[in-house]
Amino acid sequence: MTIQLNYRGQLAIAANTHSEEIEPSPGTTIADLVRAAAARHGEEFARLVLAPDGLLRSTLLIALDGDQIQNPDEVVLSESARELTFLPPIAGG
Amino acid sequence: MLSEHDRQTYAWQLDIPGFGEPAQARLKETTALISRVGGLGGPLALQLAAAGIGKLILAHGGALREDDLNRQILMSRDHIGRPRVECARETLARFKPEIEIETIPSNISPDNVAELVGRADIVFDCAPLFVERFLMNEQCVAQNKPLIDSAMFNFDGQVVPIVPGETPCLRCLYPETPEHWRRRFPVLGAVSALVANIAALEAIKLLTGVAPASLGEMILIDARTMDINRIRIARRNDCPLCRHL
Numbered sequence: 001m002t003i004q005l006n007y008r009g010q011l012a013i014a015a016n017t018h019s020e021e022i023e024p025s026p027g028t029t030i031a032d033l034v035r036a037a038a039a040r041h042g043e044e045f046a047r048l049v050l051a052p053d054g055l056l057r058s059t060l061l062i063a064l065d066g067d068q069i070q071n072p073d074e075v076v077l078s079e080s081a082r083e084l085t086f087l088p089p090i091a092g093g
Numbered sequence: 094m095l096s097e098h099d100r101q102t103y104a105w106q107l108d109i110p111g112f113g114e115p116a117q118a119r120l121k122e123t124t125a126l127i128s129r130v131g132g133l134g135g136p137l138a139l140q141l142a143a144a145g146i147g148k149l150i151l152a153h154g155g156a157l158r159e160d161d162l163n164r165q166i167l168m169s170r171d172h173i174g175r176p177r178v179e180c181a182r183e184t185l186a187r188f189k190p191e192i193e194i195e196t197i198p199s200n201i202s203p204d205n206v207a208e209l210v211g212r213a214d215i216v217f218d219c220a221p222l223f224v225e226r227f228l229m230n231e232q233c234v235a236q237n238k239p240l241i242d243s244a245m246f247n248f249d250g251q252v253v254p255i256v257p258g259e260t261p262c263l264r265c266l267y268p269e270t271p272e273h274w275r276r277r278f279p280v281l282g283a284v285s286a287l288v289a290n291i292a293a294l295e296a297i298k299l300l301t302g303v304a305p306a307s308l309g310e311m312i313l314i315d316a317r318t319m320d321i322n323r324i325r326i327a328r329r330n331d332c333p334l335c336r337h338l
Contacts, residue, residue, distance in 0.1 A: 063324040089271035090246040
């Protein structure tokens with residue numbers, strides 16, 4: 001299974017890319033993917049997605065195939081999952 | 094009630110199927126509060142004026158600076174050092190003298206937000222700080238006023254039409270104050286104007302019913318690829334502001 005990860009806002013700058021494709025293992029949750037991305041993309045990316053206690057930041061919006069996910073620790077990626085979008089909060093006016 | 098002058102001014106949009114005089118009259122009777130008239134709020138105010146909004150309340154503190162001029166298109170170089178809202182008023186009044194414009198030379202704050210939201214039919218949130226956005230969201234929920242939240246960063250933009258009790262509010266999306274957002278952000282004026290125009294369109298749809306507004310959705314603009322997508326967003330059962338609605 002291949003899934004595309006899309007990064008917006010400050011995350012795209014921290015990751016130095018707007019998207020990447022990965023092949024998650026069966027049973028992977030969305031929170032697992034966020035933590036793996038944080039490990040791949042360095043300190044600034046990790047700071048944006050993870051709170052100091054290691055939990056996902058409540059202000060990080062995540063959409064799976066166009067639907068917001070509110071419980072990323074509990075959602076296991078299905079075979080049909082295609083695209084995850086990560087949206088850090090922005091307020092540029 | 095439209096005047097003959099209104100019918101001449103808005104003739105081309107009165108031809109839009111499903112729009113017509115009732116929609117134009119609805120815009121004319123609407124008061125819109127715009128928080129800050131910078132890169133987003135400026136072109137947004139201009140588009141609302143173009144569409145025939147009845148009254149604009151513009152709230153923005155401070156004076157125009159040289160580094161505002163890449164995006165704040167209601168201003169010009171000879172305005173530098175003058176209050177932004179007065180520059181915006183001059184430009185808008187030259188464009189549409191018949192539109193009532195009230196200027197508030199300060200930013201949204203706990204001291205003024207309830208009164209300003211109370212006098213508006215719709216609120217546009219174009220502030221660069223979450224503290225202001227949350228104040229407007231809180232009052233819009235408390236007073237049951239629609240809020241169009243729009244924001245941008247770099248080539249990314251997003252617009253969220255909020256109808257209290259029907260859609261997620263801003264606190265549903267961001268339960269805590271984002272601690273990594275900074276006042277200064279990378280911005281091209283063309284991107285902020287693009288986002289502003291989408292926000293204006295969502296408001297016109299919401300006010301007039303000429304087409305469905307994107308309720309319960311966040312519109313995502315990627316000006317780098319020119320993709321516009323939407324994600325479905327959800328209310329929070331534990332939202333401290335809107336869960337009771």
